[in-house]
Amino acid sequence: MNRVTLRVYARRLYNPNMEKNRYAVILAAGKGSRMKSKRDDVSKVSYPILGVPLLRYVMDALSACGVNRLVTILGFGGETSKKIAEGRSEIVWQKEQKGSGHAVMMAAPLLEGKEGETIVCCGDTPLLRGETLRNLFEFHEKNHNSLTILTFEAQNPKGYGRIVRENGLVQAIVEQKDLVGEQHDITEVNAGVYVFSNKELFEALKHITTDNAAGEYYLTDVISIFVKSGLKVDGYKAYDPIEMSGINDRVQLASAAKAMQRRINENLMLSGVTIEDPDTAYIGPCVEIGPDTVIKANTHLLGETKIGEECIIGPNSYVEDSTIGDYAIVSFSHIVESKLQRGSQIGPFARIRRGSIVREKAHIGNFVELKNTDFGNGSKAMHLSYLGDIAVGSSVNIGCGTIVANYDGVNKFHSEIGDGSFIGSGSTIISPIKIGSEAFVAAGSTITDDVQANDLAIARGRQVNKPGYAKALRERAMAKKDK
Ligand code: UD1
Ligand code: CA
Numbered sequence: 097m098n099r100v101t102l103r104v105y106a107r108r109l110y111n112p113n114m115e116k117n118r119y120a121v122i123l124a125a126g127k128g129s130r131m132k133s134k135r136d137d138v139s140k141v142s143y144p145i146l147g148v149p150l151l152r153y154v155m156d157a158l159s160a161c162g163v164n165r166l167v168t169i170l171g172f173g174g175e176t177s178k179k180i181a182e183g184r185s186e187i188v189w190q191k192e193q194k195g196s197g198h199a200v201m202m203a204a205p206l207l208e209g210k211e212g213e214t215i216v217c218c219g220d221t222p223l224l225r226g227e228t229l230r231n232l233f234e235f236h237e238k239n240h241n242s243l244t245i246l247t248f249e250a251q252n253p254k255g256y257g258r259i260v261r262e263n264g265l266v267q268a269i270v271e272q273k274d275l276v277g278e279q280h281d282i283t284e285v286n287a288g289v290y291v292f293s294n295k296e297l298f299e300a301l302k303h304i305t306t307d308n309a310a311g312e313y314y315l316t317d318v319i320s321i322f323v324k325s326g327l328k329v330d331g332y333k334a335y336d337p338i339e340m341s342g343i344n345d346r347v348q349l350a351s352a353a354k355a356m357q358r359r360i361n362e363n364l365m366l367s368g369v370t371i372e373d374p375d376t377a378y379i380g381p382c383v384e385i386g387p388d389t390v391i392k393a394n395t396h397l398l399g400e401t402k403i404g405e406e407c408i409i410g411p412n413s414y415v416e417d418s419t420i421g422d423y424a425i426v427s428f429s430h431i432v433e434s435k436l437q438r439g440s441q442i443g444p445f446a447r448i449r450r451g452s453i454v455r456e457k458a459h460i461g462n463f464v465e466l467k468n469t470d471f472g473n474g475s476k477a478m479h480l481s482y483l484g485d486i487a488v489g490s491s492v493n494i495g496c497g498t499i500v501a502n503y504d505g506v507n508k509f510h511s512e513i514g515d516g517s518f519i520g521s522g523s524t525i526i527s528p529i530k531i532g533s534e535a536f537v538a539a540g541s542t543i544t545d546d547v548q549a550n551d552l553a554i555a556r557g558r559q560v561n562k563p564g565y566a567k568a569l570r571e572r573a574m575a576k577k578d579k
Contacts, residue, residue: 117212118233119294120163122154123199123315124181124219125171125190130345139173140343141219142180145353146360146380147398147416149180150343153222153356153381159184160226161233163215167206169199177219195312197304200297208298213237216297216315217289220343223355224289228334235332236291242327243296243319245269246289248337256285257316259331266329269316273309284331286316287340296327356381364391372410386422404438413443421456434466437473455490472515485527486511495521495539502527514549 128140141151151168158166166185170177171193181187190202200216207214213236215229228246236244245266247259257269258279269286270279300321304313322329334340343349360381361374368387371377377391380398385391389403392410397403401415404422409415415431421438429443433450436442439457446460451468454460458471461478470487477483477494484502487510488494498519502508511525514533519525521539531537532549541555 116237117165117210117294118161118163119165119207119210119212119214120158120167121200121203121207121214121216122151122158122166122168122185122219123196123216124151124177125169125174125193125199126220127172127193128220128344131349132345135173137173137175139170139177142173142176143343143349145222145349145356146378148381150222151177151180151219154217154219154224155181155184156381157224157226157229158215158217161215161229165207167203168219169202171199195306195310196315197301197313197317200315201301201313204298204301207294210294212294213291214294214297215289215291218342221288221340222343223339223341223352223359225339228336228339229289232289232291232332232334235330239330240328241291241330242293243322243329244291245319245329245331246287246334246340247284247331248287248334248340249283250285250337251283253283253285257288258282259284259286261331266319266331267323268320271308271310271314271316284333287334288342289340290315292318293327296322296325300325377410392427418448485509486513486525488513489515489517489533491516493518495519495523497522499524500527501525 124139124141126140131140142149155166167188168181168185169188169190171190174189178187186206188202188206190199217224232244232246245259250256255272257271258275259266259282260268260270260279297318300318303321304317306313308314319329338355341348341352343352357378360379361371361377364379364385365371369385370390372391373393376394378396382399383397383401385403386405388405389407389409392408394412395410396414399417401418403409403420404424406422407420407424409426412428413426417433418431418435420426420436423439424436425441427443429446431442431448434448434452436454437456440454441459442448442454443462445462447465448454448460449465449467452466454471455473457474459476459478460466463480464477465482467484469483472488472490472492474490475488475492479496481494481498483500485508486500492513500511501524509527511527511529513519513531514535516534517531519537520541523537523539524542526542526544529543529546531547534550535547536552537543537547538552538554541553543553543555547553
């Protein structure tokens with residue numbers, strides 16, 4: 097169970113409000129035409145911020161606010177969204193995009209007639225916090241509302257639905273295209289997030305029409321239907337308009353990414369991590385970092401990465417889906433799907449590829465590449481090597497320029513080097529090979545046969561010196577030139 101599910105689970109046990117069912121509908125069928133993509137198989141909500149698709153941020157926020165049934169409405173480019181939502185959300189298709197109200201109607205077969213509350217939000221608002229949604233639900237329940245709309249004061253309300261109030265309570269939402277007269281002056285706008293009494297929502301959806309400037313089924317028309325039926329409709333004003341930012345184009349994608357980066361980095365700094373230059377530290381939302389670790393400039397830490405205490409990571413490093421133990425040092429290096437144990441040192445200029453483990457206090461130096469390699473405690477490969485599909489024991493020295501030839505063009509082969517062995521510079525190990533412990537491979541050897549423990553292997557042409565022959569060669573060459 098991850099931390100988020102644990103938190104949700106704990107809240108269900110202790111929060112009396114949770115006796116009420118909380119449903120969620122995420123609207124994610126829209127085309128996102130302002131992204132100006134030439135591809136028709138990529139949905140807007142699958143664009144990433146710090147390696148995580150927009151839709152996942154929204155799903156995480158909803159899970160953190162105690163929702164127990166999640167339905168995502170997919171349409172344009174929906175196969176990419178489906179991969180993101182699958183396993184975490186039920187999926188409903190809206191084949192033709194006839195408006196936000198029409199999109200919610202698609203969830204009727206799953207939710208219609210059910211007792212409980214339904215939160216509706218968009219899949220393109222990654223900055224929404226779980227905490228804000230939780231407060232919205234609490235406000236809704238405390239005030240016995242039938243519908244609560246998340247609103248905010250917009251500096252530039254253009255494009256948003258305007259909140260029309262009377263005696264404090266909300267009467268209607270009027271879309272930009274349908275504004276008349278003084279409605280143009282309203283600055284309180286619809287964030288596009290709502291909590292509805294579920295039964296009443298699906299009842300009201302039966303009565304909305306396409307009789308508006310856009311010719312769409314507006315979800316926002318449900319508001320006046322609620323009001324006319326005498327149901328209590330209220331607005332909950334959020335503090336931080338940044339959270340409401342929807343992503344419609346790539347400029348907004350970049351500015352939301354900046355805001356998310358700032359939020360993540362500030363949380364980490366307040367928890368004891370030093371970030372040398374937060375503007376150039378790109379840290380994903382699932383990354384965990386221990387206290388007193390220093391993140392240096394130009395560093396990407398992405399995916400399910402976990403970093404221990406008192407490490408130094410960067411500058412100029414990239415770490416994805418990897419685990420790094422306490423006191424490790426990584427500089428100018430690229431690390432993917434690997435484990436670096438306590439006190440290991442990587443780089444500068446190393447590449448650690450998937451499935452590798454660098455054990456305690458081992459050193460991987462400059463221009464060394466590891467792939468699917470288990471590199472033992474205290475072992476060293478300091479310069480210019482490739483180690484692929486090999487298990488290296490502890491306290492092994494891999495000389496400069498050692499190459500493991502693990503591939504014959506068709507198959508990959510596995511090799512082993514025992515504890516305490518010494519591999520001389522410029523050696524080639526042609527896999528599969530077993531080298532025993534405390535063995536010695538002479539520099540420049542090409543190893544094609546196994547080496548037993550404590551043996552010395554030399555596999556190279558024997559040296560022959562010819563006295564004075566260099567001079568003779570030179571004289572012969574000069575004589576040719578004079579002719
Ligand atoms: C909507 C609201 C507006 C609010 C704004 C906040 C309506 C009618 N208006 O406007 O009051 O201020 O959000 O950002 O809802 N979608 C579908 N299927 C469709 C149409 C839309 O799934 O057929 C999805 C879109 O992918 C999007 C969401 O619904 O996630 C909102 O639709 P959009 O057309 O972007 O509405 P806005 O004009 O932004
Ligand atoms: Ca929108």
